[in-house]
Amino acid sequence: MRWEWIGDNLGRIIDLTWAHINLSWPAILASFLLALPVGWVAHRYRAAREVLVIATGLLYVIPSLALFVVMPLIIGTSILSPVNVIVAMTLYGLALQVRSSADAFGTVPEDVRQAAVATGYPAWRRVLSVELPLAGPALLSGIRVVSASTISLVSVGALIGVSSLGTLFTEGFQRSFPTQIMVGLLGTVVLAVLFDAALVLLGRLLLPWARRVG
Amino acid sequence: MNQFAAAWQYILDPANRALILERTADHLFYTVLAVGFALLIAVPIGLWVGHTRRAADAVLAVSGALRALPSLGLLTWLTVELSFGVRMPVIPATIVLVILAVPPLLAGIVAGMVSVSPRVVDSARAAGFNERQILTRVELPLAAPVMVGGLRSCVVQVLATATVVAYIGLSGLGRYLIDGLALRDYPQMLAGALLVTALALVVDLVLAAVQRTLRPRGRAS
Amino acid sequence: MKIRLTTVTATTALLGLALTACSSTSDDPLATDSTGTAAADEDTIVIGTANFPESEIIGQVWAAALEDAGFDVEVSSAIGSREVYLRALEEGSIDIVPEYTGNLAQFYEADLAAGASSDDVFAALEGVLPEGITAGEYAEGESKDSYRVTRELADEHDLSTLADLNNLDQVRVAGNPELAERPYGPPGLTDVYGVDAAKITMVPISDGGGPLTVAALTEGTAEVANIYTTSPSLDSEGNEVDLVTLEDPEGMILPQNVLPLMRAGDVPQDAIDVITGVNGHITTDALVAMNLRNIGEEKAEPPVIARDFVDEHA
Numbered sequence: 001m002r003w004e005w006i007g008d009n010l011g012r013i014i015d016l017t018w019a020h021i022n023l024s025w026p027a028i029l030a031s032f033l034l035a036l037p038v039g040w041v042a043h044r045y046r047a048a049r050e051v052l053v054i055a056t057g058l059l060y061v062i063p064s065l066a067l068f069v070v071m072p073l074i075i076g077t078s079i080l081s082p083v084n085v086i087v088a089m090t091l092y093g094l095a096l097q098v099r100s101s102a103d104a105f106g107t108v109p110e111d112v113r114q115a116a117v118a119t120g121y122p123a124w125r126r127v128l129s130v131e132l133p134l135a136g137p138a139l140l141s142g143i144r145v146v147s148a149s150t151i152s153l154v155s156v157g158a159l160i161g162v163s164s165l166g167t168l169f170t171e172g173f174q175r176s177f178p179t180q181i182m183v184g185l186l187g188t189v190v191l192a193v194l195f196d197a198a199l200v201l202l203g204r205l206l207l208p209w210a211r212r213v214g
Numbered sequence: 215m216n217q218f219a220a221a222w223q224y225i226l227d228p229a230n231r232a233l234i235l236e237r238t239a240d241h242l243f244y245t246v247l248a249v250g251f252a253l254l255i256a257v258p259i260g261l262w263v264g265h266t267r268r269a270a271d272a273v274l275a276v277s278g279a280l281r282a283l284p285s286l287g288l289l290t291w292l293t294v295e296l297s298f299g300v301r302m303p304v305i306p307a308t309i310v311l312v313i314l315a316v317p318p319l320l321a322g323i324v325a326g327m328v329s330v331s332p333r334v335v336d337s338a339r340a341a342g343f344n345e346r347q348i349l350t351r352v353e354l355p356l357a358a359p360v361m362v363g364g365l366r367s368c369v370v371q372v373l374a375t376a377t378v379v380a381y382i383g384l385s386g387l388g389r390y391l392i393d394g395l396a397l398r399d400y401p402q403m404l405a406g407a408l409l410v411t412a413l414a415l416v417v418d419l420v421l422a423a424v425q426r427t428l429r430p431r432g433r434a435s
Numbered sequence: 436m437k438i439r440l441t442t443v444t445a446t447t448a449l450l451g452l453a454l455t456a457c458s459s460t461s462d463d464p465l466a467t468d469s470t471g472t473a474a475a476d477e478d479t480i481v482i483g484t485a486n487f488p489e490s491e492i493i494g495q496v497w498a499a500a501l502e503d504a505g506f507d508v509e510v511s512s513a514i515g516s517r518e519v520y521l522r523a524l525e526e527g528s529i530d531i532v533p534e535y536t537g538n539l540a541q542f543y544e545a546d547l548a549a550g551a552s553s554d555d556v557f558a559a560l561e562g563v564l565p566e567g568i569t570a571g572e573y574a575e576g577e578s579k580d581s582y583r584v585t586r587e588l589a590d591e592h593d594l595s596t597l598a599d600l601n602n603l604d605q606v607r608v609a610g611n612p613e614l615a616e617r618p619y620g621p622p623g624l625t626d627v628y629g630v631d632a633a634k635i636t637m638v639p640i641s642d643g644g645g646p647l648t649v650a651a652l653t654e655g656t657a658e659v660a661n662i663y664t665t666s667p668s669l670d671s672e673g674n675e676v677d678l679v680t681l682e683d684p685e686g687m688i689l690p691q692n693v694l695p696l697m698r699a700g701d702v703p704q705d706a707i708d709v710i711t712g713v714n715g716h717i718t719t720d721a722l723v724a725m726n727l728r729n730i731g732e733e734k735a736e737p738p739v740i741a742r743d744f745v746d747e748h749a
Contacts, residue, residue, distance in 0.1 A: 002734070005734070008736075009736060012736075057418075058411065058415070060374070061370060061373075061374045061410070061411050061414040061415070062374075062407055062410075062411055063374060063377040063378075063388070063391060063406075063407055063410055065377065065378075065391050065392075065395065065403075066391055066403055066404065066406065066407030066410075067407075069394075069395060069398070069400070069403055070400070070403070070404065070407075073217060073400065078523075078526055078528055079398075079519060079522050079523060079526065079528075080511070080514060080523050080528050148278075148281060148282035149281070149282070151282065152281075152282050152283065152284045152285075153284075155284040155286055155287060156284075156286055156378075158286070158513070159286075159381070159395065160395070160515065160519075161486070161511075161512075161513055161514040161515050161519065163512070165287075166284065166286060166287065167512070167513060168287075169284070169286050169287045169290045169291075170286075170290070170486075170513065171488075171513070172290060172291075172294065173290040173293070173294060173381075173382075173642060173645075173647075174487065174488060174642045174643055174645045174730075175488060175645065175729060175730045175734060176294045176300075176645060176646040176669070176673070176730070177294070177734050178291055178294050178295040179734075180734075181287060181290050181291040181294065181295075182291055184284075184287050185283070185284065185287045185288065185291060188282075188283075188284050188287060189282065189283065192282040293647075294646070300646055300647050300650040300670075301650055301653075301654045303647075381641055382641075382647065383638070383639070383640045383641070383647055383651070389639070392612060392639070392641060393612040393615075393639055395515075395612075396515075396516050396611060396612035396613040396639075396641070397516065397518055397612065397613050397616060398515075398516075398518045398519055398522075
């Protein structure tokens with residue numbers, strides 16, 4: 001393990017890390033937002049839930065490499081575009097988060113929901129001000145899993161020429177240079193931990209009551 | 215979407231059949247090998263944690279963290295770091311797949327054990343069962359469906375990820391992806407993706423059926 | 436509670452914006468592209484490189500030379516195999532890519548007999564390039580595909596030329612997956628040298644002639660491997676492995692001089708002149724030396740190797 005290699009190449013490592021971050025957060029955010037309405041519908045209507053759970057399970061099995069390569073065919077982007085990776089990651093994130101969202105809305109105590117109905121909350125306001133905050137903690141743990149999974153999968157994009165920390169894996173492999181690969185691995189893990197910490201912090205800020213109860 | 219049609223043709227073409235079957239067999243071999251080792255590791259730990267209810271959070275947290283490790287990175291690192299990695303790529307491949315397989319398996323085993331009501335365990339203890347008997351005759355049968363659920367999710371994940379071992383020169387359905395990628399041969403890549411997805415579905419359905427048969431009969435709500 | 440929610444959401448949104456802003460600026464003109472910062476400056480020259488180390492080194496050499504001459508340069512690294520980066524070139528995502536005369540001419544199906552000379556190949560190439568793509572002058576340095584076997588196997592079966600591969604019972608060829616489709620790949624072995632096609636199978640290995648490919652030979656998973664002439668044959672510990680290069684008397688593998696492939700009109704003539712100038716120093720020996728620095732014990736990075744090369748020949 002050649003530690004001095006890190007110092008010599010810090011500029012490039014940081015560039016690749018930024019690239020990795022910018023491929024990850026749009027997908028995580030999009031998965032979260034898109035999974036909310038879908039998960040809510042899945043929770044409310046049993047039939048929809050069955051279909052959605054199966055569809056999302058299917059999506060998760062498609063190998064990420066295949067999805068990246070097929071993207072230009074489906075959405076007409078350029079062959080080198082990072083958008084291919086971001087859209088694919090959003091789909092995977094959705095696959096995970098729809099399930100979590102549906103379960104999260106299920107954790108809202110029925111009597112609280114009924115009380116909101118009884119007090120005269122209009123439907124959309126009930127969902128936004130009552131159900132959503134109460135589903136918060138479960139939604140958060142769902143998105144934390146999505147975050148870890150996304151950051152890990154983004155590295156596969158290196159195989160199609162989209163720069164990220166994963167590029168260190170392929171280059172290190174071709175040159176038989178374990179230090180380079182290890183730096184990529186550590187970087188990815190550190191990123192995952194940072195993102196997770198940020199999400200937990202966000203949760204504490206937005207859902208202060210959850211801490212008091214738990 | 216004539217690429218999909220071309221992919222379909224590729225799969226049905228009798229000239230490709232032998233290779234498809236061979237690679238499917240190899241793919242299943244890597245999966246079974248990894249899941250086998252994962253069971254050896256996860257079952258003792260999971261049963262102990264689940265039965266004694268100690269350290270559950272710590273164990274699950276560590277295994278959850280393992281899930282975030284990028285498999286391509288681990289795979290390439292092990293292959294170039296281990297002196298025999300390049301000569302016998304099946305070893306780094308199996309290690310990586312096992313690391314991927316243990317978390318969902320462990321989570322399933324622990325979740326299953328924890329779902330057994332402590333009151334049931336206590337009544338069994340009161341009735342004179344010793345610890346081993348409680349484990350085998352009470353906890354396991356009740357926890358079985360959830361544990362097999364963990365196994366299901368584990369096997370499907372390993373199966374899907376085993377595509378990446380083609381990168382270090384191994385066989386399996388991932389070959390269609392990596393080789394097709396080099397030439398941007400969409401039909402070949404799509405064929406590979408379709409085959410892996412189909413295989414995963416079949417295996418998942420089989421395990422789902424197993425899960426259903428394990429549901430204990432005559433269970434009060 | 437409501438006020439707090441809005442404040443926090445606003446702060447998060449601002450943070451998100453800040454993140455994007457921070458990452459867009461990159462002071463280093465040689466920083467790898469494809470970070471989502473789409474349209475580079477019209478005047479920026481984008482050099483794309485293929486998925487093997489030598490391509491990256493040559494691309495970085497040109498980038499260093501152009502930078503010294505005052506141009507704005509970006510390098511889009513490790514795009515993929517020929518099919519992929521040519522498409523990127525045609526699309527306009529990259530402006531220049533390092534290529535090799537013979538393989539490129541064959542890719543565009545130029546009519547070339549085995550045994551052609553460097554000039555023949557270049558002339559044929561100019562005739563088959565698609566609309567909008569031009570080639571610059573070629574360098575003296577060549578990097579040819581070559582088929583290598585272990586010394587033990589060569590001695591045991593008396594292998595010295597490619598035709599001798601017929602002496603073996605099975606011929607497993609290790610190389611990049613795309614080799615299977617190339618005219619100098621397994622099909623060429625049969626067509627030009629009469630090696631029995633039934634004996635030949637492809638063992639695809641994705642490391643561009645690197646240690647994994649070399650290991651296939653030493654471990655016996657393949658009889659012959661395709662390794663570029665300028666790649667050192669090193670094993671995974673970095674030791675030189677004794678391999679014999681099989682001779683190609685029929686010239687099945689054409690001359691492979693390095694040359695820049697460009698989008699016509701997108702690269703200013705001054706820039707082309709700079710590249711032609713630095714290409715004058717790219718000899719086969721120079722390529723071998725640079726590759727060794729990258730893959731051998733030193734593990735130097737392409738930008739550093741390129742900078743040293745350009746400075747040396749300034």
